[in-house]
Amino acid sequence: MVRPLLLLASFILPAAALAPAPEVIRFRDPVTGRGITWYKSPHHEVHNYYDISPWSPAGDRILFFRFDAGVGDLKALGTYPGSLWMMEANGSRPVQLVSGLKGNYHTGVSQFWGPGGKTAYFTGRDGARQTGVVDIETRRISSIVTPAPASRMTSDGRYLSIANPNEWGLFDISAGKAEMLVTRERALALTPHKELVKGPGSALQNARFSPTSDKALIVHRTNEDFPRLVELFVYDFASHQLSHLAAGLHHPGWRPDGKAILFVHRDPHENFQSIREVEVRTGRVRVLSRDHVPAGHPSYHPRHPHWILTDCYGGPMGYGLALIDTRTGRMSQLVTIPSGSKPVPPGDERFPFRNWGLWMPVRPYLNEPRPVWNADGSKVLFTSQESGRINLYTVDTSDLE
Numbered sequence: 001m002v003r004p005l006l007l008l009a010s011f012i013l014p015a016a017a018l019a020p021a022p023e024v025i026r027f028r029d030p031v032t033g034r035g036i037t038w039y040k041s042p043h044h045e046v047h048n049y050y051d052i053s054p055w056s057p058a059g060d061r062i063l064f065f066r067f068d069a070g071v072g073d074l075k076a077l078g079t080y081p082g083s084l085w086m087m088e089a090n091g092s093r094p095v096q097l098v099s100g101l102k103g104n105y106h107t108g109v110s111q112f113w114g115p116g117g118k119t120a121y122f123t124g125r126d127g128a129r130q131t132g133v134v135d136i137e138t139r140r141i142s143s144i145v146t147p148a149p150a151s152r153m154t155s156d157g158r159y160l161s162i163a164n165p166n167e168w169g170l171f172d173i174s175a176g177k178a179e180m181l182v183t184r185e186r187a188l189a190l191t192p193h194k195e196l197v198k199g200p201g202s203a204l205q206n207a208r209f210s211p212t213s214d215k216a217l218i219v220h221r222t223n224e225d226f227p228r229l230v231e232l233f234v235y236d237f238a239s240h241q242l243s244h245l246a247a248g249l250h251h252p253g254w255r256p257d258g259k260a261i262l263f264v265h266r267d268p269h270e271n272f273q274s275i276r277e278v279e280v281r282t283g284r285v286r287v288l289s290r291d292h293v294p295a296g297h298p299s300y301h302p303r304h305p306h307w308i309l310t311d312c313y314g315g316p317m318g319y320g321l322a323l324i325d326t327r328t329g330r331m332s333q334l335v336t337i338p339s340g341s342k343p344v345p346p347g348d349e350r351f352p353f354r355n356w357g358l359w360m361p362v363r364p365y366l367n368e369p370r371p372v373w374n375a376d377g378s379k380v381l382f383t384s385q386e387s388g389r390i391n392l393y394t395v396d397t398s399d400l401e
Contacts (some may be wrong), residue, residue, distance in 0.1 A: 002372065003363065009035065021087070021091060021092050021093065021094055022037060022039045022040055022087070022091050022094065023037070023040040024037060024040070024090070024091040025037070025038040025040055026038075029335055029336055029395070030337075030339060031089065031097050031333060031336040032333050032334060032335065032336060034154075034334060034335060034396060034397075035390040035395065035396040035397075036094055036335065036337065036389060036393055036394070036395050036396075037091070037393065037394045038254065038387075038393050039087070039091050039314050039392045039393070040387070040391060041066070041276055041389065041391050041392075042069065042387075042389060043066045043068070043069060043071075043389060043390050044066075044067040044074060044105070044390040044391075045064050045065065045066050045067070045085075045126075045383075045389075045390060045391055045392050046064060046065050046067075046103075046105060046106070046107070046108045046111055046383055046390055046392075047062075047063070047064050047065075047108070047356060047370070047372065047381060047383065047392065048063075048065075048107045048108060048111050049107050049110075049297075049370060049372075050251075050253075050299055050311075050370040050372050051208060051253050051254075051299060051372070052112050052152065052296035052369060052372070053112075053113070053372055053373075053374070053375070054147070054230050054311060054359075054372065054381055055089065055374045055375065055381070055390075056086075056113055056117035057113060057115075057116055057117045057375075058117055059089065059324065059375055059376075060088060060089050060296050061086050061087065061088060061089060062086065062087055062088075062114060062381070062392070063081055063084070063085075063086050063111050063112070063120055063348070063357060064081055064084075064085055064087075064088055064108065064111075064392060065082070065083070065084060065085070065101075065103045065108025065109055065111060065378075066082050066084075066085045066096075067080050067082040068080070068082050068083075069325040070079045073364075074105040074107075074366055074390070076105065076106070076366060077103075077104075078104065079102040079103060079104050080102065080103065080104070080105075081100075081101070081102055082101055082102070082103050082108070082109075082287060083096050083097075083098060083099040083100070083101055083107075084097045084098040084101060084111055084120065084122050084134070085097060086120070086136070090276050091386040097120060097134045097136070097139065098122065098132065098134050098141060100125060101122070101123075101125060102125075103123075105366060105367070105390065106368070108276065109122040109123040109132075110122060110123045110151055110296065111123075112152065112153060113145070114133065114157060115156075115157030117136065117264070118135065118136055118137070118316060119133050119135055119136060120133070120136065121133055121150070121153065121160075122134070123149070124143050126143075127148070127298070128149040129137070129145055130143050130144070130145050131143070131145075131146060131150045131160065132143045137213070140195065144160075144171075144173070144176075145154050146160065146162050146171045146178055147162065147178050147180075147318065148162040148163050148164040148167070148168075148169070148178075148180075149162065149163065150162050150171060151163070151207075152207070152209060153209075153215045154170075154207070154209055154213040155211070155212070156213060158172065158173060158174065158201045159171060159172055159173065160173060160395045161207050161208075161209065161216070162178060162180075163204060163205070163207055164204075165203035165204060165205070166183060166184045167180045167182065167183045167184065167202065167204065168180065168182045168204050168207050168216075168218055169181045169182070171290065174275060180237055181206065181235060181240070181299070182201065182218060182233070182263065183241055184202060184220070186203050186242055187202075187204065187218070187220040187242070187350055188202070189234055190233070190242060190243075190244050191220065191229075191231060191244060192244060192247075193229050193231065193247055195227060196222065196228045196229040197222055197228075200222045200223050200224050200228070201222070201223045202220060202221060202222045202223060202229070203220070203221060203223060203354060204218055204220055205218075205219050205220075205221065206218070206219040206252070207219075208252070208253070209254075210258040211254055211256055211257070212258045212316065213237075214236070214237055214258070215234055215235060215236050215237065216234070216235045216237075216281065217232060217233070217235075217245075217252055217260065218232075218233045218234070218235060218242075219226045219231070219232060219233075219252065221235060221373065229240075229247060229341050230247065230248065230249055230250055231244065231247035231248075231249070232244075232245045232246045232247070232249060232252055232261065232263065232278070233245065233320075234261075234280055243283075245261065245278050245280065245283055246261075246263065246276075246283075246285060247271060248265055248268075249250070249263035249264060249265050250263065250264050250266075251263065251264050251295075251296060251297055251298060253298065253300070254300075255277070255298050255300050255305055255400055256300055256302050256303075256305055257305075258280075259279065259280055259281065260277050260278060260279050260280060261277065261278050262276070262277050262288075262298055262299070262308065263275075263276055263277075263278070263282065263298075264276075264293065264295050264296075264298060270302070272292050273292055273294065273295065274287050274288070274289050274291040274292075274293060275287075275288045275293055275295065275298055275308055275310070275324060275326075276288060283385070285330075287328065288308065288326040289308075289324050289326075289329050289331060290329035290330060291316075291329075291330065291331045292315065293310065293312075293322075293324070293331060294310055294312050294313045294314050294315045295311065295313075295322070296310065296312075296313060296318065296370075297310060297311050297312035297322075297368070297369075297370045297371065297373070298310035299372070299373065301373065301377045301397075301400060302373050302375060302376065302377045302398055302399060303376060303377050304377065305326075306325060306326045306327050307323055307324070307325060307326075307344075307372050307377075307400050308323070308326060309321065309322075309323060309324075309334070309373065310322055310349065310367060310371070310378060311369040311370060311382070317331065317333055318333070318336055319365070319369075319378070320333060320334070320335040320336045320337060320369070321333070321334040321338055321354070321369060321371050321382060321395070322334055323400075334380075334395065335369075335393075335395050336384065337384055337386055337393075345363055365385040365386075366385065366390075367383055367384065367385035367390045368383075369382040369383055369384065370382065370383065373397075377397060377400060378396070378397060379396060379397060379398070380395050380397055381394050382394075
């Protein structure tokens with residue numbers, strides 16, 4: 001099904017003045033000794049997501065959402081006023097790109113870089129179906145309205161991923177047309193777990209392009225707060241084939257070569273959680289970790305995929321970041337600073353679901369670190385609320401081989 005571009009509008013904003021640079025504080029993690037850079041800010045500031053890089057393609061700038069100064073306590077399901085910003089990767093020359101937006105603590109305004117770092121995309125002022133595009137140099141803002149919210153872009157910059165709970169597809173930016181490629185009914189027809197989707201309803205979510213943009217992974221889940229089924233499909237753009245790969249998972253992500261997908265698996269009988277990998281071609285599943293992994297957002301090192309990075313929620317790893325060496329299956333701490341050293345009200349109503357009610361303790365912070373590698377794996381950006389505000393941090397990982 002092809003739908004036309006509904007709206008394209010543009011206007012010029014005055015060139016933004018440079019704002020005062022954040023205080024950049026460098027220190028070492030008290031446990032691991034890792035070098036950490038803190039972009040200290042009195043505002044809450046967030047990047048988008050663990051699989052969407054805040055670094056520009058050249059690696060020299062960081063894109064982020066800054067909540068307005070008057071925004072204090074954040075709730076998981078709320079949206080709050082703020083603006084889209086970028087700064088140099090060393091923390092200098094912060095620039096406000098777009099003001100008058102409303103973002104959430106989890107992904108801001110779902111901002112991501114366009115091709116070559118010349119533009120940035122974000123959820124527009126007029127609802128989730130409006131995608132804003134800002135030219136980095138001129139500050140010209142244009143708006144694209146799509147038949148479903150847009151969240152990601154193919155590596156060649158031609159297509160946006162668009163989705164609602166019932167269908168997923170592509171939006172051709174130059175042609176201004178959308179084509180919906182996968183429906184929930186198609187996933188229901190293919191699932192080997194039909195007995196689990198009777199009654200509660202289900203939804204498609206979290207479609208993610210492979211590194212070579214020839215495939216996309218799509219999550220299909222039931223709608224309960226404690227979902228009975230979360231499963232993974234892969235769509236092949238060349239063959240138009242949709243394949244079922246795995247179930248009993250959350251937070252999947254592509255291996256850098258596009259041949260396998262990482263995910264977190266929870267054993268419902270033992271409440272034991274492991275990191276697993278499924279091969280796209282064969283469907284073969286391999287367990288990559290030995291210890292219980294209280295993880296939320298795992299990803300492969302971009303150059304050395306035997307290293308897996310994740311944030312952790314309680315247990316021996318604390319509330320920081322951990323590395324898993326898949327050659328041994330062992331997990332070790334990378335960053336320990338979000339350790340709950342200040343008394344903070346526990347996370348709000350979303351987190352019993354996030355914690356599955358059983359196997360993770362109540363989080364001391366609403367913040368989720370959601371770590372993301374830079375292009376060569378020499379740094380990791382994450383967030384921490386240890387200062388009382390969600391701020392951006394980076395940690396040096398240049399020694400990993």
